[in-house]
Structure formats: structure tokens, C-alpha cells
Amino acid sequence: MSLKVLIVDDSALMRRQLKQMLERAGDIVSEVARDGQDALVRLEAFDPDVITLDINMPVMDGLACLSHIMAESPRPVIMVSSLTEKGALATFEALELGAFDYVNKPGGTVSLNLRDVEQELQQKVRAAANQRQSMATKVQKRRLHDAKVTRQPRQSLRSRVGSRYKLVVVGVSTGGPSTLESILRELPAGFPVPIVVAQHMPAHFTKPFAERLDRQCALKVTEVRGPALLEPGHVYIARGDADARIVKRAGNIRMISIPASDTHLWHPSISRLVTSAREVYQDRELICVQLTGMGDDGAAEMASAHQHGALTIAESEASAVVFGMPRALIEQQGAGMVLESEKIAAQLVEWASR
Incomplete structure (x- = not known):
């Protein structure tokens, strides 16, 4: 059975390109809408499995349209956004509203090289379609949980007792920004272990993402571009379109940004980050967390660390937007x-308090 996709974009060129890209997959049929209002009209009659939604449109923009969809007829929505800081901020707002994921227009608002993301778009549409049945339940559950969570107050770390664990490593991909935010918002400023995060994300997105998290969380959150000394009460976000390593220099342990490796499919690479952490720390000093995402990045390295003493968590299928990466760790x-x-x-607070 073919997947049905509704393409929403105010550019006729973009609509045509997106339609061609999706239908080249062979198992996808699509219709198009020129703005958010037009999309809501076509939604009921076409009943798409997935919607691709531009952000900047006249009449009704993508965020307003997304709000209506999630309130009235929840289904997976993939935002198609520009590679700018403004586009990134709007994309994070969309993810908070319930969007499944995003794909970037590599050439800007009207992209002439959209074919560069064809495979990514097809993969995410298929992954999104698999989530349609559980979409409404997961969106409602997340909203109820987030409504109960309050930002922990920032406070001094100096009086806090240290932990037997030295580092928390988090791997996350598709569906991850809102999941990561909801977890970090619950951690207190006195959390005694540094946290490093590899979130698969473009370079233009990780800085505004870290700034957004820093505003929402009691922990200090920063994007790592230059060497960063690892300290308790801090979260370090690996720079997008690059990789990150944990290194020990002059007696101090730091996180550094390094060029992306051609031998790894996803960046920042969770596998490279975990491997480097194991070179600096003993496995029994590590806590590894594998959150939502496609593929298996980091699973082998986290599994090996666990078998040698690391504590590990895999996000369950009940909450994961995409269960691929956690499933790989479990398997x-x-x-x-x-x-x-x-x-x-x-659970992180309980472990780190030991």
C-alpha cells in the first residue's frame, strides 16, 4: 500500500521538486497545498499519512498550521526549514508543538539543490508513517508530562558532593530535541556529573539549540566549538556537522570538536564520542543514555561499555519517536x-547521587 504525503509549501518550484523527490521512491503518492490554510482544507479529504510543512508561508504559516493539525487531527509532520538561525528557532518551536522531525532546504528558502536531501526526506517520511498510529497518544502524553515539569532553579554547585560517576554520555537523533529538553529540564543545577550530548543536527542548528536549552534548564548548556573543560552542572552539545571527542590534556578533561569522519554515517557521531570517553574514563565511571533516533549510531560502543561496567539506559518504545537507536542497544x-x-x-539523579 502506498504512503500518502501532503506537501505544503508556498513556492510552486518547491512543491514540484518535493513531489518528484517523494514519488521517485515508488511507494509514495502525494498531493500539494500552497499554504497552511489550504493544507487544512485538503487534510480531511486526502487523509495523508505524513505532512511535509514549510515554515514561512503567507495566509497561514507553518507553525499556525501545525498547531491546528496537532489539536484537531494529529499525525506525523516533517518541517521543511531553511538553514538559518531564524529557521532553526522556528523548527525547535515546531518540534515542541509536536512535529515529528525536520529536513533542511540546503539552498535556503527556495532551494535549487533540494535533491541533496532526497534520501533523507524519503527515509524520514517512511519513519514518520510508521508512527502515525501512536502519534496522538505520544503527543498527548508528552504534553501532560511537560505541563507538570517546572524548570529547576539554578544554584551554587560548590556545596554539592561529588559522584562515583564521572560522565553522562547521551546519544539522540530523530525526534530528539523535545525529548532531550524534557529530560534536561528535570535535572537540578547541582547535578554532580558533566553531561555530553551528540544530537544528530546541522551546524546552523546546534548553537541556537544549546541556547534554547540553556534558557529552559537549570543546568548550564553550551555548544562545543573549541576545547571545553568538563564540569559538573554543565551540559555540552556537540557541534553539528562535526564530531566530538573527550580528551585529557595537562591533567584536565575536555570535550573538543573535530572534523566529521567519513567512516561514520551520522554527525555528530555518537560512536566516536562514546569511544573517546572510554579512552579517558573507566567504563564503571560512565553513564550512557540512548534516546530516540533512526539507525544504530553508538549502540555497539555503549553495549561494550555496559558489558565492562558502565550504566546504560535505552529509551523505551512507548515514548521513543523512533525506536531504532534504542532498539539497537537493547538487541x-x-x-x-x-x-x-x-x-x-x-534515574540519572538517583545514579549520580551515589
């Missing part, structure tokens, strides 16, 4: 615990 016997995202922060 490789690497998940010490399998938890819904809503329970992960409390």
Missing part, C-alpha cells in the same frame, strides 16, 4: 535499563 544486550523518557531524569 546488542547493552541496555541496563529500558525506560520511558519521562522516567530517565529521575
Whole structure:
């Protein structure tokens, strides 16, 4: 059976290109809408499995349209956004509203090289379609949970007791920004272990993403471009379109940004980050968390670390937007615990307090 996709974009050129890209997959049929208002009219009659939604449109923009969709007829929506800081901020707002994921227009608002993301778009449409049945339940559950979560107050770390664990490594991809935000918002400023994060994301997105998290969380959140000394109470976001390593220099442990490796498919690479952490710390000093995402980046490395003493968590299928990465960790016997995202922060606090 073919997947049905509604393409929403105010540019006739973009609509035509997106339609051609999707239908070249062979198992996708599509219709188009010229703005958010037009999309809502076509939604009921066409009943798409997935919607691709531009952000900047006249009459009704993408964020307003997304709000209506999630309130009235929840289904997976993939935002098609420009590679700018403004586009990134709007995309994060869309993810908070319930969008499944995003794809970037590599050439800007009207992209002439959209074919560069054809495979990515097709893959995300298929992944999104698989989530349609559980979409409404997951969106409602996340909203109820987030409504109960309050930002932990920032406070001094100096009086806090240290932990037997030295580092938390988090891997996350598709569906990850809102999941990561909900977890970090529950951690107190006195959290005694540094947290490093590899979130698959473009370079233009990681800086505004880190700034957004810093505003929302009690922990200090920064994007890592130059060497960053790892400190308790801090979260370090690996720079997009690059990789990151944990290194020990002159007796100090830092996170550094390095060029992306051609031998890894996803960036920032979770595999490279975990491997480097294991070179600096003993496995029994590490906590590894594998959140929502496609593929298996980091699963083998986290599983090996777990088998040698690291504590590990895989996000459960019940909450994961895409269960691929957590499933890979579980299948490789690497998940010490399998938890819904809503329970992960409390578990981290309990472990780190030891």
C-alpha cells in the first residue's frame, strides 16, 4: 500500500521538486497545498499519512498550521526549514508543538539543490508513517508530562558532593530535541556529573539549540566549538556537522570538536564520542543514555561499555519517536535499563547521587 504525503509549501518550484523527490521512491503518492490554510482544507479529504510543512508561508504559516493539525487531527509532520538561525528557532518551536522531525532546504528558502536531501526526506517520511498510529497518544502524553515539569532553579554547585560517576554520555537523533529538553529540564543545577550530548543536527542548528536549552534548564548548556573543560552542572552539545571527542590534556578533561569522519554515517557521531570517553574514563565511571533516533549510531560502543561496567539506559518504545537507536542497544544486550523518557531524569539523579 502506498504512503500518502501532503506537501505544503508556498513556492510552486518547491512543491514540484518535493513531489518528484517523494514519488521517485515508488511507494509514495502525494498531493500539494500552497499554504497552511489550504493544507487544512485538503487534510480531511486526502487523509495523508505524513505532512511535509514549510515554515514561512503567507495566509497561514507553518507553525499556525501545525498547531491546528496537532489539536484537531494529529499525525506525523516533517518541517521543511531553511538553514538559518531564524529557521532553526522556528523548527525547535515546531518540534515542541509536536512535529515529528525536520529536513533542511540546503539552498535556503527556495532551494535549487533540494535533491541533496532526497534520501533523507524519503527515509524520514517512511519513519514518520510508521508512527502515525501512536502519534496522538505520544503527543498527548508528552504534553501532560511537560505541563507538570517546572524548570529547576539554578544554584551554587560548590556545596554539592561529588559522584562515583564521572560522565553522562547521551546519544539522540530523530525526534530528539523535545525529548532531550524534557529530560534536561528535570535535572537540578547541582547535578554532580558533566553531561555530553551528540544530537544528530546541522551546524546552523546546534548553537541556537544549546541556547534554547540553556534558557529552559537549570543546568548550564553550551555548544562545543573549541576545547571545553568538563564540569559538573554543565551540559555540552556537540557541534553539528562535526564530531566530538573527550580528551585529557595537562591533567584536565575536555570535550573538543573535530572534523566529521567519513567512516561514520551520522554527525555528530555518537560512536566516536562514546569511544573517546572510554579512552579517558573507566567504563564503571560512565553513564550512557540512548534516546530516540533512526539507525544504530553508538549502540555497539555503549553495549561494550555496559558489558565492562558502565550504566546504560535505552529509551523505551512507548515514548521513543523512533525506536531504532534504542532498539539497537537493547538487541546488542547493552541496555541496563529500558525506560520511558519521562522516567530517565529521575534515574540519572538517583545514579549520580551515589
